[in-house]
Amino acid sequence: MKKVMVMALAAAALVSCGNAPQKKAAAEAEDPNTIVLFDGTSLDGWRGYNKDHVPARWVIEDGALRFKGSGGGEAQTEEGGDIIFDQKFKNFELSFEWKVAKGSNSGVFYLAQEIEGQPIYISAPEFQILDNINHIDANMGKDGNRQSASLYDMIPAKPQNAKAIGEWNTSKIIVYKGTVVHQQNGENVLEYHLWTPQWTEMLQKSKFSQEAWPLAFELLNNCGGENHEGYIGFQDHGDDVWFRNIKVKVLE
Numbered sequence: 001m002k003k004v005m006v007m008a009l010a011a012a013a014l015v016s017c018g019n020a021p022q023k024k025a026a027a028e029a030e031d032p033n034t035i036v037l038f039d040g041t042s043l044d045g046w047r048g049y050n051k052d053h054v055p056a057r058w059v060i061e062d063g064a065l066r067f068k069g070s071g072g073g074e075a076q077t078e079e080g081g082d083i084i085f086d087q088k089f090k091n092f093e094l095s096f097e098w099k100v101a102k103g104s105n106s107g108v109f110y111l112a113q114e115i116e117g118q119p120i121y122i123s124a125p126e127f128q129i130l131d132n133i134n135h136i137d138a139n140m141g142k143d144g145n146r147q148s149a150s151l152y153d154m155i156p157a158k159p160q161n162a163k164a165i166g167e168w169n170t171s172k173i174i175v176y177k178g179t180v181v182h183q184q185n186g187e188n189v190l191e192y193h194l195w196t197p198q199w200t201e202m203l204q205k206s207k208f209s210q211e212a213w214p215l216a217f218e219l220l221n222n223c224g225g226e227n228h229e230g231y232i233g234f235q236d237h238g239d240d241v242w243f244r245n246i247k248v249k250v251l252e
Helices: 002-029 197-204 214-221
Strands: 034-038 046-048 058-061 064-067 083-085 092-100 105-112 126-130 169-176 179-184 187-193 231-234 241-250
Touching: 092 105, 092 126, 105 169, 187 197, 197 214
Parallel strands: none
Antiparallel strands: 034 241, 046 083, 058 064, 064 241, 083 231, 092 169, 092 241, 105 126, 105 231, 169 179, 179 187
């Protein structure tokens, strides 16, 4: 009798353990603070930056959001261009996966404003997406601050732990009351603080300095505008890039 009871309890424990991940996943899916920006099947909620539609080179492929490279660099062809999710976020945790083809360059923007006639990066910090081995940008800037997961042209991602071309990387961008953290493949790789003297100093040492680009300096120095909120965007840099599992958790 005791043996039967022990076996029954063991079986129940196995069933319980087997269901635990499913229950956790269901709980996460029902989290009212989490918004799925891209579920692998639809581009609902997305549009081109300063456009009312999704440019044709952004396609859904095998459950991923792909930009089909034009080879034109930042030429921003008529069928291409950066895209944004049509909702502004203030305090949030953005999670996503990405991979690149050989020699590819892209980026993820946050707290972006839409400004007619100006590129998205004039107002938005950029989480760099890059093939660190084959793209020339990896050796430009200072101390690797244009490599993958870096705050583009300002802070290098350390450790630099990007995976090889064709492999999926996991990333997060956390923005909370001015503190920003970039994560890549499970590690925090940089942290900085918006709207501080240190932020202004970093801008002055970058390509967005007041002398080099006055409008960009003004907009980035007050990143997110009056309400400190903005759009999330993905970059057309003319190269093949893939994104998937794009979610935002809104932080109180």
